Amino acid sequence: MDDPNRAARRIRSLLPVLVVLCALAQLGAVLGVTRLVSDTVTDAPSRPRAGVFAGPGRPSADGGEQHANARRIAVGALLERRSAAFLSRDRDAFGATLDPQDAAFRQSQIGVFDNIAEVPFAGWEYEIVTPDAFDLSAARKSALGAPTFTAQVDLLYRxxxxxxxxxxxxxxxxFVLRxxxxxxxxxxxxxxxGMGTPTQVWDLGPITVVQxxxxxxxxxxxxxxxxxxxxxxxxxxxxxxAVWGESWPxxxxxxxxxxxxxxxxxxxxxxxxxxKIAAVTTGERGAASDAAAADRVIVNPDAFRELGDLERRVVMAHEITHVASRAFTRAWTPTWLSEGFADYIGYLESAxxxxxxAPELRRDxxxxxxxxxxPADPSFETTQDDLPQAYEMGWLACKLIAERWGQAKLVELYRTxxxxxxxxxxxxxxxxxxxxAMVSVLGTNPDAFTRTWLDYLRTQAG
Structure with a gap:
């Protein structure tokens, strides 16, 4: 069993980085130092299914709006066949949706189809979001040698x-018409x-599934x-x-x-x-409780291998805390609270x-x-020299709340x-x-809490 003191020191030394990303409706705050979370802000309304475009059609240069609508319907039917082929694992039907004149693209796509064979999908479908989303160059059109159609198409899977x-x-x-x-x-x-299709793990190679x-x-x-x-x-x-409760999957x-x-x-x-990031959590920030966010813990295998058993448990518990608390993590949730709470649970069983x-903060x-x-939210940006201290302050604030008011009150504060x-x-x-929330749950206000927390810092620092 790893020594807890050595484990904590190694976690701090190996993973000193926080990253904050804002990739529109895709990756939000990405949080690190042994742990990293990316909260996806996706407040887009639901859209029609494949082949149906929400909004007026954009007239095409080669046939008008009526032709454009017929084209979208035909491409939508193609996407529905593609979805059905994925879910039924019908390799031939999937191959039949691909350009017969591009052998390299067909081989690449069939490779992805094979990579994904073990993944247990409950759903796989497409939505045409924006027809004529980008223009093809004259050279690309010439290479295809047939009528074309471009679109942003969202893949939705479960x-x-x-x-x-x-x-x-x-x-x-x-898409090409042949x-x-x-x-x-x-x-x-x-x-x-600037419209690159994001990489999925099955684009990288054959996927092995372990339940x-x-x-x-x-x-x-x-x-x-x-x-x-x-x-x-x-x-x-x-x-x-054990801390958050059973109100998550x-x-x-x-x-x-x-x-x-x-x-x-x-x-x-x-x-x-x-x-030096061991893991990242991606998911929808503040998802409604009846539409649980599709969180993923993405591991950096190179950094994870350098951690001992205890360190791995701390990192994983931290990340999964973000998964559990996602529905109550809002744009206005202070980063010190979300990261401090995840650290509180991560470190809870390691004394x-x-x-x-918190060696950096103690030294200071x-x-x-x-x-x-x-610490204010900007303190958690990667460029900050005192980034470790920001995480340590958040952890100690949550530890103080649990010790002074009780662990249940810490959870209630987060939820409130x-x-x-x-x-x-x-x-x-x-x-x-x-x-x-502090007034209603803890019976104090931020100024009074800050004074209590500062006294706690001095006492804990020894």
């Missing part, structure tokens, strides 16, 4: 046993216009290696539920790419950004003290560099801050949401 709401993945597709039938011709032509008691692991690697991730997640889920999907570089591809970022789990306090307030607002009620600003 993993069996996990997703109540689907994962929505925008794709930028090119001998009276439409085919999928490409999924990369939009990149030149745990409380988890499903989708990964690239041997079944034995991936079983270790399932075992770690299976231990973390009950730990999180109690299961997690863990995605394990083959390398750290592949992890970066999944997140659409430069590989160096995730060099951490400020000396072992003992040197007379005492903070004057809880992030409570869903009734229809027609404007979202509160972060300060007012926190102040109101």
């Amino acid at each position: 993993i069996t046993g996990h997703d109540v709401a689907p994962v929505r993945v925008p794709q930028y597709l090119t 001998s009276g039938s439409w085919y999928l011709a490409a999924d990369t032509d939009g990149a030149a216009a 745990g008691t409380h988890s499903t692991v989708l990964g690239i690697g041997t079944r034995a290696a991936l079983r270790e991730f399932a075992d770690t997640a299976d231990k973390a889920v009950p730990q999180v539920s 109690g299961r997690a999907v863990v995605v394990v790419p083959g390398t750290q570089a592949q992890m970066a591809r999944l997140l659409g970022a430069e590989p160096s950004k995730y060099l 951490q003290t400020m000396r072992t789990a 306090v003992k040197a007379g560099k005492v903070p004057t307030q809880l 801050v992030g409570a869903e607002r009734p229809p027609g009620v404007n979202a509160p600003d972060a300060a007012s949401a926190l102040a109101s």
Whole structure:
């Protein structure tokens, strides 16, 4: 069994980075230091299914709006056949949706179809979101040599046993008309216009699926290696539920790419950004409780291998805390509270003290560099020199609440801050949401709490 003090020191030294991403409706706040969470803000309304475009058609240059509508209907039917082929595992039917004159693209697509064979999908469908989403170059049109149609098409999929709401993945597709039938011709032509189709784990290689008691692991690697991730997640889920309660599905999907570089591809970022990040949680920030967010814990296998058993459990429990609390994590939830709460649960069973789990902050306090307030959200940006201290302050604030007011009150505070607002009620600003919750749950206000917390810091620093 790993020594808790050594484990805490290694976690801090290995994973000192926080990343904040804002990739429109795709990745929101990505949080790190041994842990990283990306909260997806996807408030887009539901859209019609494949082949039906919400809104007036854009007249085409070669036939007018009537022709454009017929084209969308035909492409929609193609996408429905593609969906059916995926779900029924009909390789020939899937191949029949692909451009017969592009052998390389067909081979690539069939490869993805084969990669995905083990994944237990409960749903797989497409929605045409924006027809004529991007223009093809004259050279590309000439190479295709036939009428074309481009579109943003969202893929919506669900993993069996996990997703109540689907994962929505925008794709930028090119279709070509040959001998009276439409085919999928490409999924990369939009990149030149800044419309790149996001990488999914099955684009990287054959997926092995390992089912745990409380988890499903989708990964690239041997079944034995991936079983270790399932075992770690299976231990973390009950730990999180013991604090947060049972008001979440109690299961997690863990995605394990083959390398750290592949992890970066999944997140659409430069590989160096995730060099020392052990895991990332992606999901929909503030999803309604009846439409559970489709969270994914994405592991950096290179960094994860450097951690001991205890460290892995801390990281996984932290990430799965974000999964459990997602429906109550709002745009106005202070980052110190969301990250501090995840750290509180992550460290709960490892008996951490400020000396072992908050060494940077303790050093500052003992040197007379005492903070004057809880860290603001910008303190959690990657460029901040005092990033570790921001996480440590959040953890100690949540630890204080649990010790002074009780663990149940800490959970209640989190839920109250992030409570869903009734229809027609404007979202509160972060300060007012926190102040109101502290008064109602803890019987104190932010100023008084800050003073109590500062005294606690000094006492804990010794």
